[in-house]
Amino acid sequence: MIETKNSIKIFLLILIILLPWGISNLQDDLNAKYINSSTVGYYQTNTCDISFVETLLKNGFNQNVTYVFDHYSSIKCFGKINGVDQVGDSFKIAVGTNILINFLIQSFFWLLLTSFIRKGGKKEFKNKMFSTLSLIILFLLHLFGENTFYQIGVRNFDLTTSLSNFFILSLILNFIIVIYFIWILFEYRLSNLILYLPFIFLLSSTFNYMNYNFLLLVLSFFGIQNLIETDFSKKYSLTYLSFCLFWLLQQNSNSYLFDVDKLRGFSNTSLNIPSVLFWMLSFYLLIHGIIYITKNSLQNIEHKVIAKNFLITGSLITFFGFISAYSSIFNFFSYYYFGLNKRAMSQISSISGNTWRGLAPSAESIGEFFAYSIFIFLFYVYKKQIKMTRLYAIFLLINIFGVIRANNVAAILSLIILFILFIATQKIKTNIRSILIFIIIIFLLVLGFFFSAREISISPLVSYEVASKSLILEGLKYSNLFEGENDRNKNVSRYLEGENDLGTIFLYSGNNEKISTSLKFVSNTFTQNINIPFVPNGIAALSLFALSINRSEKWGIFLSKYNPNTSEFLFGTGPLELNSYFYGHNSGNVEGLVLPHSSILDILLFFGFFGLLLFTFFVLKILINNFNTDNPYWYLLLFLLINWIKSDSILYIAPLILFVFTLIQNIKITNKD
Amino acid sequence: MEISQKIIEYCGIKPSNVEFVIVGNDPNFVFINDAKFPTLALYDIEGNVINVNSWLECANYINGGWVNNLDVFINQEKILFFTILLLATAGVVLNKYYKYKLNSK
Numbered sequence: 001m002i003e004t005k006n007s008i009k010i011f012l013l014i015l016i017i018l019l020p021w022g023i024s025n026l027q028d029d030l031n032a033k034y035i036n037s038s039t040v041g042y043y044q045t046n047t048c049d050i051s052f053v054e055t056l057l058k059n060g061f062n063q064n065v066t067y068v069f070d071h072y073s074s075i076k077c078f079g080k081i082n083g084v085d086q087v088g089d090s091f092k093i094a095v096g097t098n099i100l101i102n103f104l105i106q107s108f109f110w111l112l113l114t115s116f117i118r119k120g121g122k123k124e125f126k127n128k129m130f131s132t133l134s135l136i137i138l139f140l141l142h143l144f145g146e147n148t149f150y151q152i153g154v155r156n157f158d159l160t161t162s163l164s165n166f167f168i169l170s171l172i173l174n175f176i177i178v179i180y181f182i183w184i185l186f187e188y189r190l191s192n193l194i195l196y197l198p199f200i201f202l203l204s205s206t207f208n209y210m211n212y213n214f215l216l217l218v219l220s221f222f223g224i225q226n227l228i229e230t231d232f233s234k235k236y237s238l239t240y241l242s243f244c245l246f247w248l249l250q251q252n253s254n255s256y257l258f259d260v261d262k263l264r265g266f267s268n269t270s271l272n273i274p275s276v277l278f279w280m281l282s283f284y285l286l287i288h289g290i291i292y293i294t295k296n297s298l299q300n301i302e303h304k305v306i307a308k309n310f311l312i313t314g315s316l317i318t319f320f321g322f323i324s325a326y327s328s329i330f331n332f333f334s335y336y337y338f339g340l341n342k343r344a345m346s347q348i349s350s351i352s353g354n355t356w357r358g359l360a361p362s363a364e365s366i367g368e369f370f371a372y373s374i375f376i377f378l379f380y381v382y383k384k385q386i387k388m389t390r391l392y393a394i395f396l397l398i399n400i401f402g403v404i405r406a407n408n409v410a411a412i413l414s415l416i417i418l419f420i421l422f423i424a425t426q427k428i429k430t431n432i433r434s435i436l437i438f439i440i441i442i443f444l445l446v447l448g449f450f451f452s453a454r455e456i457s458i459s460p461l462v463s464y465e466v467a468s469k470s471l472i473l474e475g476l477k478y479s480n481l482f483e484g485e486n487d488r489n490k491n492v493s494r495y496l497e498g499e500n501d502l503g504t505i506f507l508y509s510g511n512n513e514k515i516s517t518s519l520k521f522v523s524n525t526f527t528q529n530i531n532i533p534f535v536p537n538g539i540a541a542l543s544l545f546a547l548s549i550n551r552s553e554k555w556g557i558f559l560s561k562y563n564p565n566t567s568e569f570l571f572g573t574g575p576l577e578l579n580s581y582f583y584g585h586n587s588g589n590v591e592g593l594v595l596p597h598s599s600i601l602d603i604l605l606f607f608g609f610f611g612l613l614l615f616t617f618f619v620l621k622i623l624i625n626n627f628n629t630d631n632p633y634w635y636l637l638l639f640l641l642i643n644w645i646k647s648d649s650i651l652y653i654a655p656l657i658l659f660v661f662t663l664i665q666n667i668k669i670t671n672k673d
Numbered sequence: 674m675e676i677s678q679k680i681i682e683y684c685g686i687k688p689s690n691v692e693f694v695i696v697g698n699d700p701n702f703v704f705i706n707d708a709k710f711p712t713l714a715l716y717d718i719e720g721n722v723i724n725v726n727s728w729l730e731c732a733n734y735i736n737g738g739w740v741n742n743l744d745v746f747i748n749q750e751k752i753l754f755f756t757i758l759l760l761a762t763a764g765v766v767l768n769k770y771y772k773y774k775l776n777s778k
Binding site: 075174 | 752
């Protein structure tokens, strides 16, 4: 019976993968042709007539073609060739897609995959109608708030409230159907869901050409259930509510569209009340959703299974990453069916000999994932709870290969240190104080080692003198100072290196307004006259640290742009809201999406100083109070915290979920959160 | 004048001996038939039909909002909406029937 059911499901999966791209008018005499210079005109004339599958069959081994999505396609042209462009010797084939169809196909694909999860006890969801209605309202808030994003790329995007607006009616109907299937599928699988947590790194679940994520939808549903069902902590909710009120009241709407790029599906594109409201509510529900899943899987949680799934997922990510790099066809399908935020890499070689991210949007976050997987698996092998078979040894090697290719040095080093720490704590009875001393010593040694290998982009010489100012130097470099003068960077470095006179830079006409409030604060702290013997200046120490971990330039850019007023500094601008940061002070000083490169700075941006303080207090309290050498998640929480200092992982949904999960595994859970 | 993707799609690639000019509403302009151009029927939103006999004539009509297929004026979202609604309703009815049959056994 189960085997028959699984066979049907596999058949449906294959159907969902192939059917949408294979529908074509069989009555016409138009056939797909091998794509070369002579057939470009044929495809350009006969758009929306030839199916993608037909074209694939003719061009399976054509190395000169790449397949791209034509998001602006009509429903009728879905899955058909909508254009061919020749660029040099290669050809770009545009395949029609449409947001309404995408939503259905991708949701059903992911729901079908979920249906393979083993059934557990039944969980009756409460107030399903209310939950659905709340999610629809939330979804409409998102569409209204981010309509600029959708209007650019979605055909017939229309938000007028009318019964003849079939675009929005179809979207809502699709949404209701998907939520209905979420009810049915998860009521029997909720208790086993946590075991498959690692797979969210493979299935990013972002809807094609939408700034919306399937995981966010599912977790928001669970989040609402958590609020309805359980006696959750009012203390944290009230704190969050007060932050929300501040964000809404202090909102300075603008009309800029933030190009979310690799953050698509989990970042606010627009700065206005509906979009800020959507993201702050979604963020809150997301956290509650994770708590809800954890609470409902307390009976069924098997950490060995989770550890194995981490290793399997890591191997699959590496495997599919390589196939996507080799084959443009698979690259197309992996983007669509895994719901990737960004197309997988189309080359095996690393970017500028540096990192290889494969399927993931960020090499840093996937590096952390590989390291996490390796540690948790080896932890249980060491504890003799998992037997190291030949197959798992291969998976382990693939994961090690993955972390090396991601070239996340911080993740690799912290993984090694974590292992040393783990082995040491297993052999010697120890306490939290000695562990902290060990970490600090190792930390300083590593920093010292890397410090000697670094250079500052603005200065050829790295002396202690220059290094201690590296953050300020880089910040000033990106502050658009000395406008109209030749060699502006040299002016900055000359004042700081040779003349050691920061004041002159501020006095120069036009410079003062261009220096952000944060950079001014940092500069003032650096140049203060208080000198305590043997105690380094805070900014100098931070600059040395930033330089050692190769973050002085990125954090310098952050300082040049981060220009909050007092209230923004204290409370932030709201979760996942980067619009005001990118289009605020010194906008356009860097090209492309240059993120702060530190989750700590991201938290400062989103939740302000108070938020950062609360986060630090809360997390450190958990880490110190729940020290347990037999809990792998204690080490892993430490690992993530160290890595979050230099990575933007909080900006991606899967790493954020992993962090919250790891945090929860360090708390003794009761029904009250 | 730039040739739009729509013109290439409906009328084909511009023949080398033709110069693309927008005629507009000039009543004195006469399009010269091109024997090599297969006659093409174009439609407007009101359902009017015109047969065009040259690439230039075709391009001008397309430029004026005419299309070669009435499907363009069909509300595809409306069709999708009612199709999904129908399928969903059928699914619910079948499910109820299946459960009823199961209970009656």
